[in-house]
Amino acid sequence: MIVHFEPASEEGIASVVRSAAAERVTLAxxxxxxxxxxxxxxxxxxTLSTRRLSGIVSYNPAEMTMxxxxxxxxxxxxxxLRAKGQMLSFEPMDHRPIFATSGEPTIGGVFAANxxxxxxxxxxxxxxxxxxxxxVNGAGEMIKAGGRVMKNVTGLDLVKLMAGSYGTLGILTExxxxxxxxxxxxxTVVVSGLNDxxxxxxxxxxxxxxxxxxxxxxxxxxxxGRFLDGALPDGAAxxxxxxxxxxxxxxxxxxxxxALSRFGPVSRLDADxxxxxxxxxxxxxxxxxxxxxxxWRVSVAPSAGHQLVAALRLQTGVDAFYDWQGGLxxxxxxxxxxxxxxxxxxxxxxxxxxxxxxxxxxxxxxxxAFEPQAPALAQLTELIRARFDPARIFNPGRMAAxx
Amino acid sequence: MPEMIGFLKPKxxxxxxxxxxxxxxxxxxxxxxxxxxxxxxxxxxxxxxxAYRRLPLAVALPETTEQVSAVLKYCSRYGVPVVPRGAGxxxxxxxxPQEDAVVIGLxxxxxxLDIDLFNRTATVQAGVTNLNISEAVSADxxxxxxxxxxxLACTIGGNIGMNSGGAHCLKYGVTTxxxxxxxxxxxxxxxxxxxxxxxxxxxxxxLGLVCGSEGQLGIVTEATVRLIAKPEGARPVLxxxxxxxxxxxxxxxxxxxxxxxxxxxxxxxxxxxxxEAFAHAGYPLxxxxxxxxxxxxxxxxxxxxxxxxxxxxxxxxVTTIRECQSALEAALIWKGRKSAFGATGRIADYICxxxxxxxxxxxxxxxxxxxxxxxxxxxxxxxxxxxxxxxHPLILYNINDPEDAARAEAAGNDILKLCVDAGGCxxxxxxxxxxxxxLMLHQYSRADLSQQMAARAAFDPEWILNPxxxxxxxxxxxx
Numbered sequence: 001m002i003v004h005f006e007p008a009s010e011e012g013i014a015s016v017v018r019s020a021a022a023e024r025v026t027l028a029x030x031x032x033x034x035x036x037x038x039x040x041x042x043x044x045x046x047t048l049s050t051r052r053l054s055g056i057v058s059y060n061p062a063e064m065t066m067x068x069x070x071x072x073x074x075x076x077x078x079x080x081l082r083a084k085g086q087m088l089s090f091e092p093m094d095h096r097p098i099f100a101t102s103g104e105p106t107i108g109g110v111f112a113a114n115x116x117x118x119x120x121x122x123x124x125x126x127x128x129x130x131x132x133x134x135x136v137n138g139a140g141e142m143i144k145a146g147g148r149v150m151k152n153v154t155g156l157d158l159v160k161l162m163a164g165s166y167g168t169l170g171i172l173t174e175x176x177x178x179x180x181x182x183x184x185x186x187x188t189v190v191v192s193g194l195n196d197x198x199x200x201x202x203x204x205x206x207x208x209x210x211x212x213x214x215x216x217x218x219x220x221x222x223x224x225g226r227f228l229d230g231a232l233p234d235g236a237a238x239x240x241x242x243x244x245x246x247x248x249x250x251x252x253x254x255x256x257x258x259a260l261s262r263f264g265p266v267s268r269l270d271a272d273x274x275x276x277x278x279x280x281x282x283x284x285x286x287x288x289x290x291x292x293x294x295x296w297r298v299s300v301a302p303s304a305g306h307q308l309v310a311a312l313r314l315q316t317g318v319d320a321f322y323d324w325q326g327g328l329x330x331x332x333x334x335x336x337x338x339x340x341x342x343x344x345x346x347x348x349x350x351x352x353x354x355x356x357x358x359x360x361x362x363x364x365x366x367x368x369a370f371e372p373q374a375p376a377l378a379q380l381t382e383l384i385r386a387r388f389d390p391a392r393i394f395n396p397g398r399m400a401a402x403x
Numbered sequence: 404m405p406e407m408i409g410f411l412k413p414k415x416x417x418x419x420x421x422x423x424x425x426x427x428x429x430x431x432x433x434x435x436x437x438x439x440x441x442x443x444x445x446x447x448x449x450x451x452x453x454a455y456r457r458l459p460l461a462v463a464l465p466e467t468t469e470q471v472s473a474v475l476k477y478c479s480r481y482g483v484p485v486v487p488r489g490a491g492x493x494x495x496x497x498x499x500p501q502e503d504a505v506v507i508g509l510x511x512x513x514x515x516l517d518i519d520l521f522n523r524t525a526t527v528q529a530g531v532t533n534l535n536i537s538e539a540v541s542a543d544x545x546x547x548x549x550x551x552x553x554x555l556a557c558t559i560g561g562n563i564g565m566n567s568g569g570a571h572c573l574k575y576g577v578t579t580x581x582x583x584x585x586x587x588x589x590x591x592x593x594x595x596x597x598x599x600x601x602x603x604x605x606x607x608x609x610l611g612l613v614c615g616s617e618g619q620l621g622i623v624t625e626a627t628v629r630l631i632a633k634p635e636g637a638r639p640v641l642x643x644x645x646x647x648x649x650x651x652x653x654x655x656x657x658x659x660x661x662x663x664x665x666x667x668x669x670x671x672x673x674x675x676x677x678x679e680a681f682a683h684a685g686y687p688l689x690x691x692x693x694x695x696x697x698x699x700x701x702x703x704x705x706x707x708x709x710x711x712x713x714x715x716x717x718x719x720x721v722t723t724i725r726e727c728q729s730a731l732e733a734a735l736i737w738k739g740r741k742s743a744f745g746a747t748g749r750i751a752d753y754i755c756x757x758x759x760x761x762x763x764x765x766x767x768x769x770x771x772x773x774x775x776x777x778x779x780x781x782x783x784x785x786x787x788x789x790x791x792x793x794x795h796p797l798i799l800y801n802i803n804d805p806e807d808a809a810r811a812e813a814a815g816n817d818i819l820k821l822c823v824d825a826g827g828c829x830x831x832x833x834x835x836x837x838x839x840x841x842l843m844l845h846q847y848s849r850a851d852l853s854q855q856m857a858a859r860a861a862f863d864p865e866w867i868l869n870p871x872x873x874x875x876x877x878x879x880x881x882x
Contacts (some may be wrong), residue, residue: 047709062659063761085661120602121629127608128580143854144847149759150791151577152832153566153615154453154839154846155873156855160579160611169607181661204521208544208698210635248704301522301600327602353605371605381606383861399606 003030004046008053010134010142010173016048017171018140021391029167029395031071031106035095035113037358039166039398040369047401050108053173056080065131065148067176070108077107081179089180090126091117091278097288098295108172108256114164117282118241121325127163129178135162135170138389148176161384167395169388183243188215188269188277190258193235196220196306196322202238202263203324204302206344209259211252215278218322221337228277233267241278281323287332294337294359298329300352305329311345312338339367346371370399407812408496409835410457410871414502417460417483424483425461428505431473436511437461445507447488451553452496452838454754454802454812459486459500466511468491468586468594468624474855475622476592478505479867485590486869487618489530492553493806494744494755495836497565497617501871507622509560516538516625524583524600526627533567536628545630548575551832552582552741560623566615568832570666570740571697573790575631579614584627586622587613590863600627612858617834618869619826620862635700637665639736640709642716643690643723647671647773647785650692651766653719654789657696658762662711667790668695668740671769674747674786681746684739685732687723687835694789743786744797751782752802754838756815758822759793759831768825772796775817779810793831794822820845843875858878 005027007013020027026044031038031051050071051097057067061084068077074092081087092115096102109115111133116125123129132146145158162169194202199218207213219227219237227237240256242249257266269277287295300308302324309320309329317334331342331354342354355370356364373381381400417424422799425439438444439461449456460483465471478485484504491498500506512528515535519525520543527538533554536547550569551557557567563585575581584598597613598604613620621734644650654667670678670686670693679686686693694716698708713724727733739746747753760768769785776783776798787795796818800811819829819839823846829839843852860866866879 002442029803060761060763062655063763064658064760110547114603114608115623124576124580125603127611128576137854141850144851145854147826147828147846149761150829151568151572151759151788151793152828153832153834154828155829155835155843155852156858157566157579157611157615158855158858160608160614161858162721163611164608181663207523208520208632210544212632245704245707247707248700251701251703262705299601299603299605301519303519303521351843352601355605373606374595376589376593377597377606379591380595380609380861384607384609384858387857387861 002047003049003203005048005094010053010136013048013053013139013171013173014136014142017136017138020046020393021138024391024393026393028394029171030207032104034099034101034103034105035109037099037177038095038113041364042395042398044396048171050106050171050173057174061086064179064181065176067148067174068105068107072080072107074102074110075104078090085182086179087182088129089119089123090129090280091119093117093128094283097283097285100290103311107175111163111175112165112167112172116326118278118323118326120327122214123180127160130159130175131178132176133159133162133172134174137170137171138244138391138393143170148177150178166398168399170185171394184266185246185249186241186243186254186271186274188274189240189242189253189260190233190267190269191238191260192233192267193236193264195236196309198263199236199238200302200306202260205238206256206259209255211242211256212242213325214243216282216324218324220321222319223321226286227280228273233265239277241274247354265295278390284330286321287330292358294333294358294363295357296331296342296354297357298346298352298354299327300329300346301350304349304352306351308345312341315341337363337367343371383400406455407809408455408841409876410501411876413501414482420787421460424481425484426465427477428474430462431477432463432470433466435464436464438464447500447508447696450491450493450496450498452494452499452836454808455496455499455837457499457501459504459506460502462506462508464508464511468588471507471622471624472594473590474505474507474522475588475590479590479592479865481616482865484870485867487564487622489558489564490532490556490560492557493565494757494833495830495838497834497836497872499837509558512624519600520545522600523630524627526625526632527559528625529623530558533557533559533562540630544633546633547628548581548631549578552744559628563614563623563626564616564618565832565834568788568793570668570788573667573788574663574665579611581629582610582614582626583629584608585613586621586625587623589611589621590865598627617836617873619859620872621868635794636700636705637697637699638705639695639697639727639733640696641686641723641725641736642696642721643687644692645722647692647769648766649719650694651769651789653694653721655762655765656719657712658717658790660711660715662708664696664708664712664790665699666695666697669785669787669789671785673782673784674743677746677750677784678739678743678786681742681749682735682739684735686739687725688860690723695736714743736738740786747784747797747799751799753797753799753817754811756794756796756798756818757830757833758819758821759791760825760827760828762792764825764827765792767787768794768821771821772818775821776814779814781811781814792827816842839874840873849878
């Protein structure tokens, strides 16, 4: 990757953008570049990196908020939080293993791609933790949105709009986000040997109980051995994570064990194994296989996940696992991406969307990475884009083929 | 009283065509769904921000999304402003109409469409009340988390418009964190759907943008929200303190210690007295400030968390700790808190501020708020969501005394500026409406506001929807 601009200040970025807009020079916006495989391939005249815009601006553990410049390495943010017993509650996935990329993810990149993990249902996505942003729009203006307090409905929520806009609306320069205490205790309850449909039913039943599972996943037999170096018990593993005060975790684990015993043999993982397992689920370990076989991230209602996989299996070679509390099904195709098939079935099973996260270059060029939108929505998206980046110089084509 | 907050000048061309517009709208709607008689329009002239009122041109009460679409299509074609309305409980004037506007009220769209316990979602029409959702799933052990104090009356459509919060948002988040999808009608009648039963949607986070947009981006007609399993038990506990500062510092330390209860509510002495007289909840009357801290879970879990909170409270010299002994007591404690605004309204007129501040600033802002209000010769009662720094000073005044009213408004403005200057914001959950519109430039630069207005214009280029709200009237782009 050739980086042409590395401004060390927001003003520097604004100045580059103003000249680029005047000359209609397109810019690829990168942080650490570890997730540049997300979205459609982008061809631009120049690359602008936020790498030198780095550093934690303020951190007040008692208020559970941090502000950091966009290019701050995620590792630096997480280390500072850990030192005070806190964390990013939304568990951002590390995309390096599946893309085989190197480099340091930045906090700006995390929010630009709304990168979230298995705590999605109880703690929200990255967008739910994001309280405020500063960004440079396509006209080179420096804009502030949101703030640094937990509740804020002052004006339009541009913060949400910026999260997950993949640098197509503006260049994030500073982010302010909510953090949470690291739970003092954690455990994972494992039910073994369920098929996909039984697992979904067991999950739905337990989620109706007051157990507050901060993670729920189903790892079919085809992927089970790839987790914890094969240390999970034999058979497909349906896993539920509990976090909180030690006594409370124990109590809830007992309650869950009692409720789940009728589905299959139940075992328990300790805190260390729990931490490792959920990091592996978050980072899609089974499909970090050194290949570029097509990988889909599918967002559907929990009841639709196994139906989707079952329907696809009748038609094509596919392997899958389920991160329910992250709201996801991960699909790895054996050969073809089968975009039309995947998206048709997602639509037929009650809706949702499928993103092509990884594929060979020729496939990525041909298949829209993000679910194509209904005409009225696509038009609205275009209008919004035009109001933030009228010259369309930021990451053209990354989200929608039309620019 | 003299009005300090202006409205857009009514469009003469629209006023001149009033009869024709009313007749045309009648044709678009079923019988009995259009109100145009002055006597019947009266209830729609204001909301819970009572100091301002405007009689609308007409009120449409559609029964379907298609009818909402037809009315919007007509109004945008003829440049008639539209003001959406749920239950009219806005505290910031978000639902106050204007003389040339058609109000679209969603009260007839009050059906629960789908409850899906497997996927933990409910899909409802916009006019369903907040509390109705929780009641519909309560027997199955679920609830809908955001709980504004007006939850008995307020609608989910209004909640989405204002991104409403409530006492229990400390743990479960506000509306935007619990909303999965909407069906909405754009200014020109186009119907779109955002999100659904999945946890996120493709493309830009338009759902996040729409939530809290105060009816300026479109009219939501249906919503899909997430349901949460009810905790095994919940217990509110009262902590009394000898000063507001001590109570404020205690809140900051509880959160700072990594303890996050479901709710931490704050009341100062005037608020305690008002609420106790109304609800007889058993609040201690010999303290200067009171915290209602709610913990939830099994008995053992609640005991463990309470123990930790009590340790922190002791360090701040807590003078009274009262655990309730029954579900009835717990209900009374919350009744008292949730009727705070209504109870205050029995003894005086009031305006309610809604600024949010960083927790470290809580004590400072409370003290300065007292000084500001006293400086105007008025009284204040504080009752608010302390855990997330969302303050609600109620400034007491006499609405029939113009000078008193002007002083109250001025005091409110000073308090909001204080909140912004302390690192906070103008409004945490009530919305900007007309009330805080003219203070927006205290929090945002012209460029910041222009970017927000640019996003708005992508949805409503002609400024048809709720046009007098949120953005200062001067400095708007030419339509």
